[in-house]
Amino acid sequence: MIRLDTTGPTPAEPPLEGATAVPHSHSPDSDATVPYVALDRVGLSYDGTEVFRGVSLPLYRGAVTALVGPSGSGKSSLLTCINRLYELHPGARMSGTITVGGEDIHGAGADPVRLRRRVGMIFQKPNPFPMSIRRNLSLPLSEHRLPRAEWSARIEEALTAAALWDEVKDRLDHPAQALSGGQQQRLCIARALILEPEVLLLDEPCSALDPLATEAIEQLVMGLKCCYTMLMVTHNLAQARRVADQVGVLWGQGQPGELVEFGPTAQLFDDPQHPVTVAFMQRERA
């Protein structure tokens, strides 16, 4: 079953008080004080060039963590560490450790295929395959050998969870690329959800979308908050403030990026500690 908040999209959480970055969770089965995904002094280099280093970041189930920072600071690269997608680049090397659900992603017996089923990813530019809507969703199911009898139910479920079902239910066999940008991005979210992941990585999911489509995605992300551990890169500080429970600032100008500040959203926006964060907030506001 795709876990979904039955109450539908919830309004943004009231800003959290206090210095701890522990959000409260809607799901009773999770221990909200233990991060579901933990990055410990993670660094990445491409062909020997360090992109970022020393990033330690706890991600909690039932919370959205926003990652902000100037472009080129390594935000996208950081996401690809968590699902080991960086391994597609032969020259990329990761240092440090990442655990997902307590398991080291590079530990003995860990494999990228199983990891990527647990950790879904949404890209900056919607990237549906050039096939029908239905096939976009059934392809991952068939790749992972899920019983064909379940396909249509799962497809409907995933599209419903991505708030797309009503718009496309009568044209499932139409090309996915005929959809609008916002619909394509929601299809990509459905495609990630259909494998029932536990973690969602969102890489500036709205940067190619108009304001209305952006709002739809934000609503969707907040609705999914209950049941997933989410890390969202965003350029849009207002969006981070609306959607995220905790925010990290990755900074690196001409040198390897570092996580200069990390904390609950309200604290970071109202009382930024690091001078770099202060400057960044001011510049983005201007």
Add this chain to the structure above:
Amino acid sequence: MANLLAAQGGRPLRDGLADLATWLGVTLVAGSALWVVADVIWHGVGAVNWGFVTTAPQDAGRAGGISTILVATFLVLLVCMTAALPLGLGAAMYLSEYGRGPMGRWVRRSLDVLAGVPSIVFGLFGAVFFVQVLGLGFSILAGGLTLACMVLPILIRTTEMAFSGLPQEYRAGAAALGFGPSGILLRVLLPAAAPGLVAGLILGVGRALAETAVLIFTSGYVDRMPDSLLDSGRVLSLHIFDLSMNVPGGDHNAYGAAVVLLLILLVINGIGGWLSRRWIGRGIVAS
């Protein structure tokens, strides 16, 4: 300021000349193609009827039809494509996925050399290798296989282009969904590249259908009905060549056979277009 005005003053003339040159080029190309087609149809359409395509040639092709020729052509094409398609597809996938290193560069260079080799050289190669060394004799099998060697380079390069033209996002997207390398290639990239593959296939078939030199030395010249793939057979383009060059009084039927060849090419193009559209219609491939 003066320069600017001069440039603007000069522009209409230069634009006009460029327009004229473009227009002339297009007209020349389209015109000569049309002329050839019109000439063939004008002279040949009278020879073509149901009897022409269903009866065997008589009197060295002056009389009778082209049924045996069509069968031989179809069989040669079948052998050629059966051999070339899997090889070509495999090689193209290899090149687009792993072909960035020195090995890939080496393979590509060899392919480009091969693509430029005159077909008569392929014919001689086939006559030695397939006909004699492998002992296939003058046969449809030997002809089809030699033809496969000849169309492979174009097939591989067009197919590779279809693959490498696909956006990187498909690969990353599929990998992020836990697809393994073969899953990415076969389930995502292959269907996505299908329209390009069809284009490559049509080019290859067209090239194969037009070929004469390769087949003179390999599948032979005999115009009777082939009884197996190891029998000799004469293909359509060779038949046309023979009728117009070696058989006095064969022109009429040569034109008739040419019309049939044109029709076959048209049908193959049509099928290719239909296939792509069908894929689009089923939503397997976007336009």
